[in-house]
Amino acid sequence: MKNFILMDGYGIFVWSAFIFTSVCCLFVYLKTRKELKKQEKMFSEKVNELPATKIAIVQERKVEKQILVKSSKF
Amino acid sequence: MLKKLYPTNVFSLITKTINVTTVLFLVLIFCGLIQSLWISPIDYIQGDTVRIMYVHVPSSWIALGCFAAIGFFSILNFIYKNKNFALIGKSLSVLGLMFTVVSITTGSLWGKPTWGTWWAWDARLTSMLILSLFYLLYMLSWKIISDPILSCKISSIIAIIGLVNLPIIKYSVNWWYTLHQPSTIKVINESTIHISMLIPLMLMFSALMAYSAIIFLMKYKIEIIKLKNKGLDRL
Numbered sequence: 001m002k003n004f005i006l007m008d009g010y011g012i013f014v015w016s017a018f019i020f021t022s023v024c025c026l027f028v029y030l031k032t033r034k035e036l037k038k039q040e041k042m043f044s045e046k047v048n049e050l051p052a053t054k055i056a057i058v059q060e061r062k063v064e065k066q067i068l069v070k071s072s073k074f
Numbered sequence: 075m076l077k078k079l080y081p082t083n084v085f086s087l088i089t090k091t092i093n094v095t096t097v098l099f100l101v102l103i104f105c106g107l108i109q110s111l112w113i114s115p116i117d118y119i120q121g122d123t124v125r126i127m128y129v130h131v132p133s134s135w136i137a138l139g140c141f142a143a144i145g146f147f148s149i150l151n152f153i154y155k156n157k158n159f160a161l162i163g164k165s166l167s168v169l170g171l172m173f174t175v176v177s178i179t180t181g182s183l184w185g186k187p188t189w190g191t192w193w194a195w196d197a198r199l200t201s202m203l204i205l206s207l208f209y210l211l212y213m214l215s216w217k218i219i220s221d222p223i224l225s226c227k228i229s230s231i232i233a234i235i236g237l238v239n240l241p242i243i244k245y246s247v248n249w250w251y252t253l254h255q256p257s258t259i260k261v262i263n264e265s266t267i268h269i270s271m272l273i274p275l276m277l278m279f280s281a282l283m284a285y286s287a288i289i290f291l292m293k294y295k296i297e298i299i300k301l302k303n304k305g306l307d308r309l
Contacts, residue, residue: 004112007122013187014125017180018111021129025285028172032292039299046306058306063085067299 043067085298088291095287102281109274123187124271130180131259132279133173134202136286138240140170141205144212145237148230160226161301163233164216165293169286171209178202189253197246198254201239208236 007014047058047068058064110128117124144163151159181199182192193199212232219225247256258267265272 007125008116010122010187013183014111014122017126017129017183018107020179020183021133021176024172024176025282028168028289029285032168032289032296036292036296036299039296039303043299043303043306046303050306063298064302066086066089067302 040067085295088295088298092288092291092295095284095291099281099284099288102277102284106274106277106281109277114274115268115270120188123184126180126184127271128274128278130177130184131275132282133177133180135279136282137170137173137177137202137205138243140166140173140286141208141233141236142240144170144233145240148233151226151230152234157226160230161294161297163212163229165290165297167209167213167216168293169289171206171213173282173286174202174206174209178206185253194253196252196254197250198243198252201243201246204239205236205243208232208239212236 005011005015043064044067047055047064050058059068106128110125114125114128116122144166147159147163150156151163178199181202185194186192212229215229215232216225219228246252247254259265259272259275267275
């Protein structure tokens with residue numbers, strides 16, 4: 001186990017490379033997910049502000065309907 | 075044909091694909107990490123530092139691939155005047171920049187024990203740095219310019235100019251004498267990498283490709299929702 005972590009003294013370089021890659025991937029994933037939820041929420045709020053006749057038009061549309069279903073889950 | 079790829083037609087498919095790709099990514103990254111950190115052998119010269127290759131090389135490939143795709147879609151955007159191509163490029167840019175930064179940083183971490191230096195102004199390293207600058211310029215042009223038509227044009231021009239840098243990155247190790255080693259994996263000629271190292275490399279590449287697909291689809295979905303949001307104003 002000690003050998004696996006130390007890697008003949010190169011562990012600091014190897015682990016740093018893997019950890020840096022993981023942190024970058026996780027950061028971009030979380031940031032993107034947050035932005036997606038924000039946009040879905042904004043869309044839903046904007047639809048709710050519309051008059052009832054226009055809401056009906058929006059709900060008839062395929063993509064808009066899917067965004068609204070998704071944002072209502074939060 | 076192009077109509078089938080319109081955002082409206084692919085929207086429901088995006089959510090399903092994200093879910094499937096997430097499962098695939100988790101399986102691949104689990105196998106890839108075990109292979110690259112545990113099972114794969116050490117190099118007879120570089121020792122354990124060779125394991126850095128399993129994140130460095132896939133990151134570099136994806137960074138180059140993303141920019142090639144952005145450039146390609148920018149050309150298509152100029153030809154067909156279809157905003158969807160620009161949206162695809164825009165959705166790929168964050169991924170490309172992130173993997174360029176990962177490639178440069180992990181390369182630096184590999185360079186210190188191997189070459190004795192964190193950084194050298196050699197052709198491969200410098201051209202990768204230039205690639206990151208092109209990514210930054212491309213992303214800034216979308217962010218700074220408020221007119222969407224103008225920002226689309228400027229970003230496409232930047233991407234097309236940036237395409238010139240890709241063959242320089244690829245062949246820099248052959249054209250100039252550099253610290254960076256020549257490619258060990260070749261598409262046309264026989265690769266000089268052993269199968270025991272090729273398996274973890276391909277597993278990590280597939281895992282990072284799956285991750286890239288997830289992020290790209292999420293970004294693309296964001297762009298579609300933004301468009302739909304603007305569409306509400308016109309109702």
